[in-house]
Amino acid sequence: MREQPLKEVTQLIHAIKVGLVEGSYGITNKTLDIFKYIIISKSWKNADALMQIVRAQCRILQAALPQETVTSNIARRILKLTREEFDLLHAKVQHFADDSQASLSLHKLVTQTSESNVSVDYSVPQQGLREALLDHLQEVETELETSSENICVQAEEHIHSSEIILTLGHSRSVENFLKRAIKKRQFLTIIVAECAPACRGHNLAASLAAEKNVEIIVIPDAAIFAMMSRVNKVIIGTHSVLANGGLRAACGAYTVALAAKHYSVPVIVLAPMYKLSPLHLCEQDAFNMVGCAEDVIPYDSIPAREAKVYSPMFDYVPPELVTLFISNTGGHAPSYVYRLLTELYHPEDLEI
């Protein structure tokens, strides 16, 4: 069954592909707007219908942008919200002490009574669902807006004075985090690896250089291992966080994490909650994508005619190389990511 995309969804896909909307935050915001629009304006009679619409649009977005997992993450959040609000309004299911309503667990397996064996029927029309959803959605929006700030306030706890920090490329979260740290701490040295071929590290360096009381050193990617012996901390951003606690980060992050492991330097990853995705690293084809190779070697050079040139965008960083995740809800170990996922998303929504 081919689902028809909404006009807004098509526009969003186009905007993302063309580059008008870029960065995870921007995409998340726009996607949230679309779903809000769906909730407000679309005619849906019951929770089930709404969830169908959301699922359909999410599938379309996923198919169009397989790497942008934030779209499906937000869709899953919406679905979970819908279920929650519906249940609250129904006040049917007895909630147990913890939130095991949402999660499959041994406990749940073991304690199900015969009534609760029947899954909740979402197709019953429910009064006040729309308003409740919009309220809750407001909360989600606020959370989204303040996610950056919430991460930054933790800067003080993790960075002390006279530290040498290494970072890679240009991440919005890392930039704000470091700026906050610079304000609060003295004599920081920040080493920025430029992350060729886009060299976005230069942007970060230029932006940080405007601050006082900090020393910025820009190094080429090749010097990461050489400098690592002097680095105190590695702070990087990521594109998304996978279900096992691993990362899908900018290409080059794997090398940074490996070098940090070699010298036992802690790797701190700044990841707001909307980047947490319940995917696993299994389909290698869909995991990575390659970008334009022109920056790597110009098309018109002679060997480039016959050589294969790759410019991959992402890198997989296994969870054992990551020391700490800092998200807007606080700090977490990579082994705890599974728990965050169960709190964020409903298990039935893992496969949209």
Add this chain to the structure above:
Amino acid sequence: MPQITETGKEFGEQESFISSLFKLFNRRLLADVVKYFLQLLDKDKDMSYGIAAIRTLLMILEKKQFGTIHILHTTMREAVAAMRNTDLSIAAIVSAGELFCRFITLSLDDKHMEECRLIMINRGKIFLDKLDNSRQVIAKQAQRFISDGCRILTHSRSRVVLKALITASQNKKSFHVFVTQGGTGNSGEEMIRDLNAAGIDCTLILDSATGYVMESVDFVMVGAEAVVESGGIINRIGSYTMGLCAREMKKPFYVLAESFKFTRLYPLNQRDLPNEYKYSRKHLSDVSKVHPLVDYTPPVYITLLFTDLGILTPSAVSDELIKLYM
């Protein structure tokens, strides 16, 4: 009729009389239990020991009348002990039995015995249904990780792994499987036979060739007899070595285990594993000359666990168990 309290404690002097009567009654019961258990396993070769144990316990619940919950508990425990004595995989039986007991007696309100019993039977049936399907669920989850042209290493014979591989092959994927002999017995050959029957390419290798083969495989997939609280597994001897090699060669190590295999054990090392798990009953008196049947693989060597509750990291197992037993 003595009052039934929540804990099922009986009153006073009648207790001793009934319990002694009960004990006489029990010996026969237990013999029946074991017979039923073995019958179940005979009939269906594919049934896991844990499931068979649960079925047996359910049968007891259905067939017998119990005065008190306390008696019920005791009977169940004794039944489990009897099944353990059959010298089959004790870990699965213990964990399944434990879980079943917990399951049926959990948060029973102040109701009549009969009502309780009906509730428990109901729950038991639901539980069993869910668990029957668990292998299916696990196999489905493992599909995404088996890609075309991949090379898989597995240890001896595991029905869950077999099911996962057969499902993958039915989904038109072609891959190659290396199967270790699995020590004494011919479980390795049985696995090869089953795989060949399903049309899957496979090779039988010596247990000692695990290190040699490891650099050329893509990942390791094993079953488990029990999943312990630390997130590690108890599995046929040789699994620990395989886990060590896999970690050294940076290959993922996947464990396929149903949820009823979760048990509240926490071994610290190989020595810390109880002897009943490691040796068959007849050798328990003198273990110095015998080699164990199972070993313990710590969670640090395991990449992911595929269970019917979802794909879990080893640290999530402890979470599950805590939720259950607290």
Add this chain to the structure above:
Amino acid sequence: MINTNDQVSQTESQTSKAKPKKLRQRNRPRNKRNRVEDSTTTTTESSTTTESTMPGENSQQDAATREQVMAEREAKKQAKQAKKQKSAPPATKIITEVEQTTITTKLTTTTTTTARDKPEPPAATAAPAAPIAAVTCTAAVVTETGDKTRDQIKAEREAKKAAKLAAKVAKSSGAKVEAPVQQLADLKVTEKTPAPSVAPAPAADEDKKKPALSKAERRAIQEAQRAAKAQGQGQVKKAQPAAKAPVKSTATHTAPKELKRESVSPVKKTTTASPSKNSSGSAKSECKVKLFNHLVSAEKGASLFINDPLVHPSMARLGVQYAQRTVVGSNARCIAFLHALRQVVQDFETPAKKEFGRSLDAAVQHHVDHLHKCRPLAVSVSNAYKQFRNQVTQLPADVPEAELKEILVHFIDTYIENQIGKAAQAISSSLQEKITDGDVLLTFGCSSLIQFICEEAKRRQVAFRVIVVDSRPTCEGQEMLRRLHAHGIPCTYVLINAVGYVMAEATKVLLGAHALLANGYVMARTGTAQVALVANTHNVPVLVCCETHKFSERFQTDAIVYNELSDPNELVRDDKCCLKNWASKAHLTPLNLNYDITPPELVSAVVTEVAILPCTSVPVILRIKPDIGY
């Protein structure tokens, strides 16, 4: 004498014809080319004169004296010409020039980087000015007569003030000479940027107009002083190369025109933006330098390449090639060095009453020091030099010079053939067994040895392919790609951040090395350690191919203890890059490291011509190496 015979004769003729030649020059049409040429020829003149006064003897004191005399004479001549050109008080000029050139030549002869406290403070003051002065004068002779732009005058004044202050400062403390010296040098050198001739002009006028410090000059001098105070020794070091730059620019040499032009451009690149920013410039480099304070920076003065009369032209050319990275790569540098050395040996003339061996040794030492200043010596080069020295000390006595030269030249040729040529063949043949059909070799950067191995494998018609990993800013991998492509080897090309992406396909990693350290660490181009690290994670064996002549007795545990820094501006991509004005941003520094150190646990094997060894067996080879012979 180090100079060629022809040069010596030319010197004589030139000296004798100095006057009329200059007169002729005066009437030639003025254009940029002539100006440059003229400065060259005039500098040539003076250099040859000074050269002729300096026989290549060991005693530098004698040289100084003789030089002094000749320099004075030369200065006088130049003064006279300048007088004819401009109506300037000749007297002061001549005197100052004499003093200046004296100090100049003194300074030239001492090639080591020691603080110079010459006896005559005023002379010392004028010293920096002097070199410029001499060049200036001669150049000024041919510049537009009397037409000085306002800028020129200002600059001249500034320079003079700075020089004067330097004198005062020199009186107080020796080290501080450097500050204004550098200040002055930078001034001068910066002035050179508009046009080569304009720069010397101000200095000339500086001699004539001594009084009143202008505001700018005062400020500049103050800043320089402050900087000097703040940075102490660090400043001294930095000032040294820069100071020597103007110093050397006075002394003349026989470098061809092109060299001068080439050297002017590096000046433009390496000097800081403007005189006023000098102190801040040095303060800036302190920023990054906190971590790399001990490493030699890439700052080089222009005149490093223009002058030294003791340096053979082929060596001077080599120096420029090193500094400008025209000749890169361990083997290439070594071979180039040995070729130049052979030339030097062949052209060497033992000075009277001196022993061939010792005098040659000293001369070669001087050359090697010069090369080291252009770019820190490669391990292969210093090893070759050591071997050469050994050979020189072992020369038999009582053998005619020609035969000794024969021996040395033969030694050099054998060294190249055995240590580099045959070693490469041996390494290649031992590796050929390891390269089989279906192999995917991964290599990093550009290594002549790896290229040789791949070519050999291709010749044997092995079906393999190569993945070339490259990194900014040098992008040497493109060169490797080009070479491999020319031999028809199928290649893949990625940047180093994608090495995790391609490593899964690779079956072997082949790396070249700059040197192998005695504790088993591999010193190679920056990025090699990263490639080895990722290879280890993917269980891909790492083979380092290294000839034994690159084995070093040094110990080093990480890449920061010793390294070479190159031009940070290479990191700036293009005009639109955010780093474009990094110099103007106070705390921003690009860092361009040349080498990094790979720990031995990441390397599976080192392939040498002697054997395939584990990385930890380097000291074994060093121990048995003398027995291997050449």
